[in-house]
Amino acid sequence: MADKKEKPEVGEVKKEEVAEKKPASSAKTATTKSTAAKPAAKTAASKSTAAKSATKTTESKSAEKKPTAAKPAAKTTATAKSAAKPAAKTTAAKSMAAKPAAKTTAAKSTAAKPAAKSVTKSSAKKPAAAKPDEVKPVAEPEIVEEIKPVAQPETVEEVKPVAETPAPEAIVPDTVQPEQPVLPVTEVKEEPAKQTIMQKTAGAFKTAGAKTKAACVSAASTVKGWFVKGKPVEATVSEGDVNAEMKTVLSGSNLSTKERIIRFCRSQTGWLFVLPAVVLMCIFTLYPIFNAFIRAFMENYMPTNKAHPFDGWGFENFVRVLKGDTGMGGANFWQCLLNTFIVTIISVPLSILIALLIAVALSSIKAVRKAYQTILFLPYLTNALAMGAVFATFFQIIGTKSNTETIGMVNNFLGWFGISPIDWLNPNMHAWGSGTVKVYWASYLVAIIYDVWAGLPFKILILFSALQSVNKQYYDAAKIDGASRSKVLWKITAPMISPMLSYLFITGIMGGMKSYSSIVGLFGEQMGRDFNMGTVVGYIYQYIDKGQTGYAFAGSLLLFVIIMIITAISNYVSKKRVTYT
Amino acid sequence: MKISIQNLTKAFPSRVKKGDPVIAVNDMNIEIPSGKLVGLLGPSGCGKSTTLFMLSGLESPTKGKILFDEQDVTTLAPERRGIGLVFQNYALYPHMTVEQNIMFPLTNMRIPKQEAKAKALDAARLVQIEDLLARKPSELSGGQQQRVAIARALVKMPNVLLLDEPLSNLDARLRLQTREEIKRIQRETGITTVFVTHDQEEAMSICDIMVVMKLGIVQQIGEPQAIYDNPANLFVANFLGTPPINIFKGKIENGMAYIGDEAVVKAGKLENQEIYIGIRPEGFIYDPKGALSLDVDHVEVMGRDKSIVSRHEASTKPTVRSIIDSDVKLPSDTGIMKFKVKPNKVFLFNMDEERIL
Numbered sequence: 001m002a003d004k005k006e007k008p009e010v011g012e013v014k015k016e017e018v019a020e021k022k023p024a025s026s027a028k029t030a031t032t033k034s035t036a037a038k039p040a041a042k043t044a045a046s047k048s049t050a051a052k053s054a055t056k057t058t059e060s061k062s063a064e065k066k067p068t069a070a071k072p073a074a075k076t077t078a079t080a081k082s083a084a085k086p087a088a089k090t091t092a093a094k095s096m097a098a099k100p101a102a103k104t105t106a107a108k109s110t111a112a113k114p115a116a117k118s119v120t121k122s123s124a125k126k127p128a129a130a131k132p133d134e135v136k137p138v139a140e141p142e143i144v145e146e147i148k149p150v151a152q153p154e155t156v157e158e159v160k161p162v163a164e165t166p167a168p169e170a171i172v173p174d175t176v177q178p179e180q181p182v183l184p185v186t187e188v189k190e191e192p193a194k195q196t197i198m199q200k201t202a203g204a205f206k207t208a209g210a211k212t213k214a215a216c217v218s219a220a221s222t223v224k225g226w227f228v229k230g231k232p233v234e235a236t237v238s239e240g241d242v243n244a245e246m247k248t249v250l251s252g253s254n255l256s257t258k259e260r261i262i263r264f265c266r267s268q269t270g271w272l273f274v275l276p277a278v279v280l281m282c283i284f285t286l287y288p289i290f291n292a293f294i295r296a297f298m299e300n301y302m303p304t305n306k307a308h309p310f311d312g313w314g315f316e317n318f319v320r321v322l323k324g325d326t327g328m329g330g331a332n333f334w335q336c337l338l339n340t341f342i343v344t345i346i347s348v349p350l351s352i353l354i355a356l357l358i359a360v361a362l363s364s365i366k367a368v369r370k371a372y373q374t375i376l377f378l379p380y381l382t383n384a385l386a387m388g389a390v391f392a393t394f395f396q397i398i399g400t401k402s403n404t405e406t407i408g409m410v411n412n413f414l415g416w417f418g419i420s421p422i423d424w425l426n427p428n429m430h431a432w433g434s435g436t437v438k439v440y441w442a443s444y445l446v447a448i449i450y451d452v453w454a455g456l457p458f459k460i461l462i463l464f465s466a467l468q469s470v471n472k473q474y475y476d477a478a479k480i481d482g483a484s485r486s487k488v489l490w491k492i493t494a495p496m497i498s499p500m501l502s503y504l505f506i507t508g509i510m511g512g513m514k515s516y517s518s519i520v521g522l523f524g525e526q527m528g529r530d531f532n533m534g535t536v537v538g539y540i541y542q543y544i545d546k547g548q549t550g551y552a553f554a555g556s557l558l559l560f561v562i563i564m565i566i567t568a569i570s571n572y573v574s575k576k577r578v579t580y581t
Numbered sequence: 582m583k584i585s586i587q588n589l590t591k592a593f594p595s596r597v598k599k600g601d602p603v604i605a606v607n608d609m610n611i612e613i614p615s616g617k618l619v620g621l622l623g624p625s626g627c628g629k630s631t632t633l634f635m636l637s638g639l640e641s642p643t644k645g646k647i648l649f650d651e652q653d654v655t656t657l658a659p660e661r662r663g664i665g666l667v668f669q670n671y672a673l674y675p676h677m678t679v680e681q682n683i684m685f686p687l688t689n690m691r692i693p694k695q696e697a698k699a700k701a702l703d704a705a706r707l708v709q710i711e712d713l714l715a716r717k718p719s720e721l722s723g724g725q726q727q728r729v730a731i732a733r734a735l736v737k738m739p740n741v742l743l744l745d746e747p748l749s750n751l752d753a754r755l756r757l758q759t760r761e762e763i764k765r766i767q768r769e770t771g772i773t774t775v776f777v778t779h780d781q782e783e784a785m786s787i788c789d790i791m792v793v794m795k796l797g798i799v800q801q802i803g804e805p806q807a808i809y810d811n812p813a814n815l816f817v818a819n820f821l822g823t824p825p826i827n828i829f830k831g832k833i834e835n836g837m838a839y840i841g842d843e844a845v846v847k848a849g850k851l852e853n854q855e856i857y858i859g860i861r862p863e864g865f866i867y868d869p870k871g872a873l874s875l876d877v878d879h880v881e882v883m884g885r886d887k888s889i890v891s892r893h894e895a896s897t898k899p900t901v902r903s904i905i906d907s908d909v910k911l912p913s914d915t916g917i918m919k920f921k922v923k924p925n926k927v928f929l930f931n932m933d934e935e936r937i938l
Binding site for chain 2: 579
């Protein structure tokens with residue numbers, strides 16, 4: 001018991017010394033390693049524990065350049081004991097120690113430790129001999145307490161991570177109940193092996209030259225070598241190599257294959273939970289995408305011709321689509337792209353702007369807000385084709401002027417101002433430009449009005465709720481500062497809800513580039529006259545319809561790329577303009 | 582600019598249908614001299630913020646008038662009152678830089694950009710944030726945001742500066758520092774300043790004039806020390822001072838005020854009645870021959886002085902706290918100790934109105 005009391009003191013003494021010698025560096029290294037030390041602790045259990053313990057001692061002493069005889073001995077004692085018992089812990093300590101040790105007189109101190117353990121052997125060589133009493137207690141199980149102080153001085157943090165490892169009983173120095181057997185069974189078994197290795201270690205250190213820096217490094221690496229591979233390693237490794245090797249050790253590369261497989265499987269359990277979704281996604285999303293991608297490069301793909309489904313690989317589909325040379329007449333890709341692009345690029349910002357104004361107006365009234373909200377949301381519930389049909393009726397030319405029936409509401413209205421009827425729904429009647437690609441402004445106008453109107457409900461809903469989340473204080477502050485209403489809207493409200501605005505813009509553009517049903521609703525299945533009001537999706541669909549899937553695939557890939565580009569640009573812009581609060 | 586508040590009342594409609602309206606501010610009358618720092622002090626829900634917002638024009642009064650100098654501003658829009666308001670949460674525009682935030686009021690006044698920039702820089706210098714101008718509010722600490730908010734309020738040279746709980750979002754140390762800063766800025770600019778706080782220490786430390794409010798009614802107006810030394814009623818006495826005043830139930834008999842059956846102070850010519858006796862913690866003197874006996878529970882040593890925690894059955898609070906100089910030697914064991922009281926630290930309040938006698 002007296003010994004026990006003395007030991008903690010020893011530990012303390014050490015601590016102080018360490019602090020003096022290597023205030024910054026040792027502390028640092030210790031910490032860095034501490035993380036690494038964990039896995040090592042585990043591995044150590046299965047391998048040579050003793051080697052570790054040796055290193056630990058090394059570390060503890062590493063701070064002192066030339067340990068005085070009395071002290072090292074005391075220390076060693078403690079360490080040696082600890083080595084024997086909580087092997088796992090020691091290991092951790094050692095693993096860390098290996099590095100710092102490299103610099104200091106590791107060799108010496110290490111030697112001292114084994115000495116302590118097998119009293120007869122090393123004690124003769126080292127100063128440990130001078131204090132036989134201390135040496136003895138080391139060998140006994142009770143001395144577990146001492147392990148702690150020893151381990152702590154340089155690497156207080158190391159001890160902790162160790163505690164987290166799977167074999168906590170072995171690791172946690174149980175200061176409180178020294179009687180309790182600390183050793184896990186495995187360690188006990190390895191006891192003899194340890195012993196020999198330790199002797200070896202001691203020898204290695206000695207031979208290495210003990211005092212020089214290089215020698216220390218090599219000594220440390222030797223220890224590690226045993227520890228890692230179960231056999232000695234050439235003692236000429238540089239410090240850097242030591243570190244590298246250390247890493248491999250700590251990453252668990254010395255686990256058995258079986259263990260590694262089990263570990264891997266466990267870490268992948270999460271996949272089970274998402275499996276149904278993943279499977280469905282693979283079948284219905286990923287496969288078609290890949291398929292389309294591949295087929296787009298098959299020339300003259302004919303699925304019905306089993307013997308000779310396609311002529312060969314190449315870009316011909318793309319070339320033909322882009323040249324408008326599909327040999328089928330009908331839609332022109334550039335015309336479709338232009339139609340889609342113009343309508344989208346005008347209608348999306350316009351509908352966001354109108355939606356914003358409506359949302360602001362809506363949030364500033366209280367009385368009939370609910371009723372307005374309901375009314376404004378109704379179009380969202382209406383079928384696109386049905387809405388298109390109604391709009392088509394509005395823009396009809398039939399029934400105006402000469403005819404007595406009045407169904408072309410817009411033309412009739414314009415008639416009051418003396419504007420002659422416009423054949424809105426026949427693109428060919430009102431177009432700018434000549435050649436294959438034209439700007440059908442009148443029809444665009446119809447499509448834009450339709451898109452804006454159809455897009456409003458959702459946008460109002462989103463913006464209205466975004467407005468509710470803006471802190472009222474900003475408006476009060478603006479009021480105090482005398483900002484006008486429009487200034488409040490543009491300088492405060494809009495930036496405050498800019499994340500939502502950008503969301504609406506990007507999704508709106510994406511949706512717009514894929515529009516199809518709205519045009520069909522307005523202009524009929526032929527999308528105007530012979531697809532001259534066609535959209536890109538309409539173009540694709542047309543070729544699927546005709547069985548020319550190659551062009552359809554090529555068209556959809558092109559559309560995909562175009563949408564990607566536009567989205568990337570809007571993303572880039574919005575990153576600069578959008579403030580997330 | 583002189584501010585005068587006349588019969589100011591604010592009633593909010595009741596949340597319950599046909600319920601009574603909630604009176605936030607009730608018939609308030611204050612004259613605030615030009616260039617003073619005035620604190621509206623009271624527990625939460627006492628109407629102090631509402632008063633401030635009525636001054637700013639963000640809330641319109643139900644009744645009464647607000648005059649800036651002789652001009653009636655009661656119905657004037659906020660931006661035309663020439664006020665600067667610092668919000669409790671600062672309300673800095675997150676998407677603007679500090680400079681844009683400070684310049685914002687100026688751009689609304691159509692001041693040319695160069696001039697506005699120069700003015701913004703001046704204001705920033707005043708609050709010592711001139712090197713933060715390019716940052717966004719989210720990149721500032723709480724204290725820095727606070728300064729930006731003050732700079733934004735000051736940049737247009739308001740006639741009146743209003744601060745709504747300006748220190749409540751700062752940590753204790755920063756609070757001390759910032760309140761001195763506010764005092765300094767107010768002195769330097771000479772702007773009539775009204776600020777709202779629930780922290781009596783804060784109000785006492787920087788106010789020229791303090792207005793103590795409770796449930797929408799002004800309890801007392803005056804200089805902080807004067808209010809502390811002569812509280813108008815039990816509420817004010819209770820609200821001011823840390824540790825708070827000790828209140829005992831007592832009585833006046835034959836010109837003496839009694840706690841229990843111990844005559845503590847002379848009551849002059851007051852007639853015999855049941856009373857509350859308030860004694861400030863610093864009003865106790867340890868004296869074995871003293872009149873008041875307290876059952877001392879323990880003594881807390883604070884360094885500069887000692888805080889004695891004791892019990893008395895007439896006390897309205899569970900413990901009686903008294904502070905005495907640390908040099909005074911106390912008996913080592915607890916138990917009954919005798920105290921004398923300083924007459925100027927003792928206040929007598931009548932039982933029914935809790936008014937001072």
